[in-house]
Structures are given as C-alpha cells and as structure tokens.
Amino acid sequence: MPLLASAAEANTKRELFYVANRPPLAPSAFIKLPIGSIKPQGWLRAQLELEANGMTGHLEEISKWCKFEDSAWASPSGQGKFGWEELPYWLKGYGDLGYVLNDEKIIKEARKWIDAVLSSQEPDGFFGPRANKIGLEGKPDLWPHMVMLNVLQSFYEYTHDERVLPFMTKYFRWLNSRPGEDFGRGYWPKIRFGDNIESVYWLYNHAGEPWLLDLAKKIHEHMENWTSGVHNWHNVNIAQGFREPAVYYLQARDEKFLRAAERNYETVMGLYGQFPGGGFAGDENCRPGYTDPRQGFETCGIVEFMHSFEMLTKISGDPIWADRCEELAFNSLPAALTPDWKGLHYLTCANQVALDKNDHAPAIENGGTMFSYSPFEVYRCCQHNVSHGWPYYAEELWLATPDRGLCASLYAASEVTANVGDGASVTVSEETDYPFSDTVVLRVSVAKPVKFPLHWRIPGWCARPSAKVNGKSISLNPKRLSYARIEREWKDGDIVMLRFPMGVTVRRWQKNHNAVSVDYGPLTCSLRIGEEWTRYGGTDAWPEWEVRPTTAWNYGLVLNQRDPASSFALVKKSGSLGANPFKPETAPVSLQVKAKKIPAWKMDRFGLAGKLQDSPVKSDEPAEVVTLIPMGAARLRISAFPVIGSGGNAREWTGPQPSPVSASHCFGHDTVEAMIDGLEPKNSNDHSIPRFTWWDHRGTAEWAQYDFTKPREVSAVEVFWFDDGPNGGCRAPQSWKLFGRRRESWKPVENTSGFGTRLDRWMAHHFRCPF
Ligand SMILES: [Zn+2]
Numbered sequence: 001m002p003l004l005a006s007a008a009e010a011n012t013k014r015e016l017f018y019v020a021n022r023p024p025l026a027p028s029a030f031i032k033l034p035i036g037s038i039k040p041q042g043w044l045r046a047q048l049e050l051e052a053n054g055m056t057g058h059l060e061e062i063s064k065w066c067k068f069e070d071s072a073w074a075s076p077s078g079q080g081k082f083g084w085e086e087l088p089y090w091l092k093g094y095g096d097l098g099y100v101l102n103d104e105k106i107i108k109e110a111r112k113w114i115d116a117v118l119s120s121q122e123p124d125g126f127f128g129p130r131a132n133k134i135g136l137e138g139k140p141d142l143w144p145h146m147v148m149l150n151v152l153q154s155f156y157e158y159t160h161d162e163r164v165l166p167f168m169t170k171y172f173r174w175l176n177s178r179p180g181e182d183f184g185r186g187y188w189p190k191i192r193f194g195d196n197i198e199s200v201y202w203l204y205n206h207a208g209e210p211w212l213l214d215l216a217k218k219i220h221e222h223m224e225n226w227t228s229g230v231h232n233w234h235n236v237n238i239a240q241g242f243r244e245p246a247v248y249y250l251q252a253r254d255e256k257f258l259r260a261a262e263r264n265y266e267t268v269m270g271l272y273g274q275f276p277g278g279g280f281a282g283d284e285n286c287r288p289g290y291t292d293p294r295q296g297f298e299t300c301g302i303v304e305f306m307h308s309f310e311m312l313t314k315i316s317g318d319p320i321w322a323d324r325c326e327e328l329a330f331n332s333l334p335a336a337l338t339p340d341w342k343g344l345h346y347l348t349c350a351n352q353v354a355l356d357k358n359d360h361a362p363a364i365e366n367g368g369t370m371f372s373y374s375p376f377e378v379y380r381c382c383q384h385n386v387s388h389g390w391p392y393y394a395e396e397l398w399l400a401t402p403d404r405g406l407c408a409s410l411y412a413a414s415e416v417t418a419n420v421g422d423g424a425s426v427t428v429s430e431e432t433d434y435p436f437s438d439t440v441v442l443r444v445s446v447a448k449p450v451k452f453p454l455h456w457r458i459p460g461w462c463a464r465p466s467a468k469v470n471g472k473s474i475s476l477n478p479k480r481l482s483y484a485r486i487e488r489e490w491k492d493g494d495i496v497m498l499r500f501p502m503g504v505t506v507r508r509w510q511k512n513h514n515a516v517s518v519d520y521g522p523l524t525c526s527l528r529i530g531e532e533w534t535r536y537g538g539t540d541a542w543p544e545w546e547v548r549p550t551t552a553w554n555y556g557l558v559l560n561q562r563d564p565a566s567s568f569a570l571v572k573k574s575g576s577l578g579a580n581p582f583k584p585e586t587a588p589v590s591l592q593v594k595a596k597k598i599p600a601w602k603m604d605r606f607g608l609a610g611k612l613q614d615s616p617v618k619s620d621e622p623a624e625v626v627t628l629i630p631m632g633a634a635r636l637r638i639s640a641f642p643v644i645g646s647g648g649n650a651r652e653w654t655g656p657q658p659s660p661v662s663a664s665h666c667f668g669h670d671t672v673e674a675m676i677d678g679l680e681p682k683n684s685n686d687h688s689i690p691r692f693t694w695w696d697h698r699g700t701a702e703w704a705q706y707d708f709t710k711p712r713e714v715s716a717v718e719v720f721w722f723d724d725g726p727n728g729g730c731r732a733p734q735s736w737k738l739f740g741r742r743r744e745s746w747k748p749v750e751n752t753s754g755f756g757t758r759l760d761r762w763m764a765h766h767f768r769c770p771f
Contacts, residue, residue: 616645
C-alpha cells in the first residue's frame with residue numbers, strides 16, 4: 001500500500017484544508033471532502049433524483065416508523081411508539097440525499113428530525129428514545145444510536161451547525177462512563193460497535209478531546225473480536241462488522257489490523273461469494289452448503305458493504321476496495337430496486353429467475369416474501385437503510401490527498417470543487433458515461449494557474465490505461481490496481497483525458513461447479529430474460545410487483561475453449577446515455593454469445609433455479625445466440641452460467657429431485673421442507689427458522705411422510721413439536737402414531753413406551769422394524 005508512506009510524510013501539512021486524522025491516529029491515505037464539494041451528474045444524478053422522487057424521498061408517507069407524531073426519535077419521552085433503527089436508517093441516507101442534490105425540500109424535512117434529536121439530550125448525555133436506555137434487559141441498547149450519529153456527522157459536515165460537536169461529545173462522555181460490558185452486550189450492538197469507533201474518531205478529529213481515544217479502545221476491547229476472524233455469519237453484520245479492525249488500525253497503528261479486515265473479507269467471499277455481483281450468499285445468514293449463485297444477498301448488505309469499502313479505500317489507500325465498491329454499485333444495487341425506485345426487494349441473487357412473493361424456505365433461509373418488489377414494511381430494514389447507498393457513493397467520487405491534491409477514486413460524471421496546492425480553489429468537472437464508456441474527461445477550472453497533484457485510480461480489470469493532458473499522451477505507470485499521479489501547474493481549461501479500455505473477460509468459479517461469469521470492464525453481464533411485471537398489491541402510487549420470466553433462462557454458454565473471451569460480440573448503443581441505463585431496454589451495452597439450452601435445468605421444488613452442476617455440461621439442443629446485458633439492468637438474470645462441453649468430459653445434467661417429504665396439509669407461510677432442513681429449533685415456539693405446521697387444521701387427523709430413495713431399516717425417530725401457545729393457535733397433537741411402509745403395505749410401529757408430545761425438546765422413540 002504505497003500511499004500509506006506518502007500519507008505519513010505529508011502528515012504535518014495534511015490539516016491545511018480538510019479535517020484529517022489528528023495524531024496520534026495514523027494518517028489516512030485519503031481524506032473525505034466536505035459534503036457538498038462534489039456535485040454528481042449524469043446517470044448517478046438521475047439515480048439520486050429517482051431516489052428523491054421514489055421511496056426514500058417519500059418514506060414518511062409510506063413507513064409507520066417515519067411518522068413524526070409516532071416516533072420516539074421526535075418525542076423521546078412522549079407518545080412515540082417507534083424508536084429503534086428504522087428512522088435513523090432512513091434519515092442517514094435521506095439527509096445526505098438532500099445534501100448531494102442540494103434539494104432544499106429534503107434538507108428542510110431532514111432538519112425537522114435532526115432538530116428534534118438534537119433537542120432530546122438528557123443531562124447525562126444520553127439522547128433519543130428513552131426506551132433504548134433500558135432496551136436490553138434493563139441495560140442500554142446502543143445500536144440505533146450508532147446509526148443516528150452518522151446522521152449527525154453528515155449534517156455537521158454540510159452545515160457546520162454548532163450544536164453537533166458538543167452534543168456528540170456529551171453523548172460519548174456518557175458512553176465512556178458505561179462499564180466495558182455494555183459494548184459487548186446484545187446481538188446487534190456487540191457485533192456492530194465498530195460503527196461507533198468510526199464516529200468517535202470523527203469527533204476526535206473535529207474536537208480533539210484525548211479521552212475519546214480511550215473510549216474507542218474500550219469499545220474495541222469489549223465488542224466482538226473481528227481481529228481474530230469471522231465469528232458471526234449474519235450477512236449485514238459481516239458487511240459492516242468485518243472492517244472494524246481496519247478502522248481500529250488508525251489508533252493501534254499495527255498493520256495486523258488492516259490485514260485482519262482483508263482476511264475477514266477473503267474468508268467470507270472465499271466460502272460464500274463464489275459468484276459475480278460483489279455480494280455473498282447470506283439470506284439471512286450464511287449457511288454451509290448454501291453457496292450457489294441462487295442464494296440471496298440482502299439489500300442492507302449491499303449498501304453496508306459499499307460503505308465499508310468506501311471507508312477502507314480512504315484508510316488503506318488500496319484501490320482494490322474502490323474496485324469492490326464499484327462492482328456492488330453497478331451490478332447489485334440497481335438490481336435490488338425497481339427502475340423507478342418505488343420498490344425494492346430484500347434479497348438479490350446472481351441467478352434469480354423469478355421475483356415472486358412466495359416462500360422459498362428453507363432453500364432461502366428466510367421464510368416469507370423476499371424477492372418481489374415492494375416499498376412497504378415487508379422489507380422493513382432494507383426499506384429504510386437502502387437510502388444511503390447512492391448518496392454516500394456520490395460523496396466519495398473524489399477524495400482529498402495528503403499531498404494537497406485530488407484523487408478521482410470512484411468514476412462517475414460529477415463536478416468537484418476543492419482547495420489544493422497553495423490553497424487555491426479548483427473545480428474539476430468529470431465528463432463520462434463510465435461504466436458504460438471507457439473514457440473519462442476531466443476539465444480543470446482555476447482562477448489562476450495552480451500547482452497540485454492529480455491522482456486517479458487504475459481499476460484492477462484495466463490492463464492498458466492511458467492518459468492525455470491537453471491532447472498529449474503522458475507516460476503512465478500502467479499497473480492495474482494502482483493510482484496514477486501527475487503533478488504540474490494546472491491552468492484554466494486544461495483537459496485530462498483518461499482511457500480505461502474495457503474488454504470482455506470470463507471468470508471461472510471453480511468452487512461453484514466450474515461455472516463462468518462474464519464481465520465487460522467493471523460490469524458483469526447477465527442473460528437477458530423477458531420480464532412480465534404483475535402488480536399484486538400496494539396502491540397505484542406505490543405498487544407491489546412480481547416479475548416472472550417470459551423467455552427461457554436455462555442456458556449454458558458455448559465458449560471458445562482456448563480463448564473464452566473471443567466468444568462474445570459486443571453491441572454498443574449509439575447516442576447519448578438514457579436517463580436510466582439500468583433497464584433492459586436502455587442498457588447501453590450488451591453481448592451476444594452462442595448458448596444451448598440445458599433441458600434438465602429447471603426450477604426446483606423451492607421455486608428457485610436448480611443448483612448449478614459440474615461444467616462442462618452436455619446438451620443436444622441447437623445452438624442459439626443469446627443476449628447478455630449488464631447485471632444492474634437485469635431484474636431477472638442468470639449471471640453464473642454452466643459451460644456447454646462436447647466429447648467425453650461433458651456431464652449429463654441431473655433433473656430436479658422430488659422432495660422426500662410430503663404432508664396432508666401445510667400452512668402457506670410454512671414449509672414441509674422444514675422437517676429436513678437441518679435447522680434446530682431453540683424451543684417449541686421458535687419463529688426464527690422455517691417450520692412445518694398443519695395450521696389451520698384443528699381437531700383433524702393429519703399425516704406427514706418421508707420417502708427413502710432405497711429401502712432402509714429404521715429403528716428410531718425424533719420429533720420436535722411446534723406449539724405457539726398461549727398466544728398462537730398451533731398445538732402439538734393430542735396423540736400420534738408412526739407407520740412404516742414396504743412396497744404398498746403400511747404397518748404401525750410398535751413402541752411400548754408410546755409416542756410423546758412433550759414440548760421444547762427432541763422426543764426420541766426407538767422401536768423395532770415392523771417388517
Ligand atoms: Zn435489510
């Protein structure tokens with residue numbers, strides 16, 4: 001990480017223009033520019049405007065958690081019913097959305113909430129909903145506050161409101177007075193407390209009180225230990241938690257902490273991220289055996305992972321984090337939402353061939369609706385938390401550098417105004433359709449000539465970048481994954497033209513049966529599948545949608561074995577980029593490739609694309625030419641493809657297997673598969689895992705059956721009964737019997753001790769085979 005050294009050298013001058021790390025914190029490789037310095041343009045601005053006109057801009061009308069009169073964030077000790085994470089989740093992006101768009105209406109509306117929060121502080125420093133102070137069995141639930149602090153940080157960066165720093169100082173004093181155990185308590189706070197460490201450093205850099213570093217150390221030492229590895233497999237916990245050691249590195253100044261964050265990332269992606277799009281299989285948790293690209297990644301995970309990568313770019317100066325951020329931003333984030341930003345879903349999958357409202361558990365860990373688009377509370381956390389995805393991204397396009405220059409970090413059309421060199425103000429306008437174009441033009445505006453260094457990122461996928469200044473080629477360190485730097489005296493009207501030639505590349509996913517994915521520069525390309533949108537609920541203004549395929553999706557690619565990338569023909573749309581390039585009909589680039597159907601690759605009994613099988617795959621179907629479009633534009637998609645083979649090593653694809661379990665009846669929100677999903681209930685009233693019930697059949701005789709593929713002699717059975725009394729209506733049965741079958745003959749199993757129906761435990765019954 002070469003930039004760390006140069007950052008250290010420039011340490012003494014770094015605080016000239018922008019708030020950077022105060023000693024003894026290690027200097028960061030890059031420094032965030034104040035919010036408002038960067039004006040997003042082009043497709044990114046259009047996405048932000050869709051967000052403002054869509055769900056995020058109108059969530060107060062849609063979400064019960066965002067009603068001022070009902071919120072405990074607005075009235076901490078009053079009537080407010082709702083005081084947990086939802087409001088801060090939404091406000092975190094909503095406020096920043098107003099700031100990056102300079103949208104007066106949004107800024108004013110966000111201010112109403114922020115004013116309420118700022119006036120809610122108690123004498124001891126605690127603020128916000130009083131219920132949170134005793135939210136964990138009498139002890140404070142500190143998680144929602146972590147989110148609200150992010151809201152205040154952005155508000156301060158944009159307004160310099162003088163209330164914020166004393167307010168946060170007072171809160172952190174209260175936090176610092178808490179015993180260390182408070183930072184290791186609760187499921188969410190314990191794992192996510194790294195978020196607070198970042199806020200503590202932010203305040204330290206702004207206000208400089210040394211005890212804040214003691215607080216950060218205390219948090220680090222008592223929260224989940226992310227330095228020793230990944231100990232929690234919840235997808236959002238990972239997406240925000242894994243980075244904690246790298247944040248703490250700033251204080252510890254030991255590179256083992258930086259390495260720990262990278263190692264955490266590699267661990268998770270190595271096991272569960274073996275498909276394109278930048279996310280991993282965590283629906284809701286990562287589960288051994290569930291690693292196929294049909295597994296989902298939560299929308300909260302997408303935006304939290306992006307936020308982590310943005311932080312790590314600045315801390316480490318390693319451009320790989322910016323690459324990873326772009327991969328998620330271009331490919332997974334747009335696909336998580338309807339193109340008009342009026343609905344989203346909970347889970348986005350690399351291979352997702354129907355977005356229905358059906359329950360896909362236990363193939364997807366979460367039961368209930370996860371795939372269809374809705375603006376409503378069915379996706380409660382993501383509905384609010386998605387708000388910060390694009391605004392935070394827009395704030396990180398450009399970064400200040402410790403050598404008093406600027407760095408183009410994430411590419412998108414924009415305009416940045418910042419102080420550089422001797423303190424002169426410079427404006428650089430960035431004109432580009434990136435990632436749909438390989439050219440980035442930077443125009444420099446200065447009142448008088450000024451000397452400063454300009455840095456820009458060379459993405460990992462780009463082998464032959466080039467640059468011209470005022471039409472003249474400059475020699476460039478062409479290394480992938482590095483930063484180029486040019487220092488000169490810039491004059492008004494100087495033009496830098498960067499080119500990042502994009503080519504088709506094919507990635508092979510060995511751990512997922514040798515499937516392949518196809519990239520064009522930073523874009524992953526997915527099979528274009530015909531989409532049928534059916535409204536199933538909501539209102540005319542806020543409809544809920546299912547999307548089903550109207551064309552086949554079960555293709556394997558026919559690739560040139562020696563040079564797979566040469567199998568694709570690139571088609572570029574001429575003319576200017578449409579307002580929203582993330583739609584199938586407006587996708588600016590597409591690829592054509594030969595493919596063959598794999599007839600046995602079907603939806604399986606869980607309503608998901610069947611799991612991948614080993615490539616190369618045999619197919620006797622005729623070759624067709626199919627179209628691939630950017631993944632972000634494909635609401636239905638195959639992104640990890642089987643490869644068609646010929647000759648001896650091509651494998652036969654095995655069709656979907658029937659379920660071994662069946663029953664006389666199963667409630668629509670439950671699943672018979674719960675009997676064989678391997679998930680153990682904590683007690684008889686455990687609602688956190690899929691279950692099988694005969695609800696609402698009462699007083700009836702019902703059956704459930706398990707079929708073995710081959711005859712087996714069985715001598716024991718274990719049952720864990722579900723019973724949601726006293727409030728629910730499901731009871732364990734009055735009595736039950738067990739039957740065995742040989743050919744067509746059923747025989748009752750004799751068991752002298754009878755069959756029990758006790759709750760909260762496995763009931764084991766041993767018996768002799770009836771045959
Ligand atoms: Zn979520």
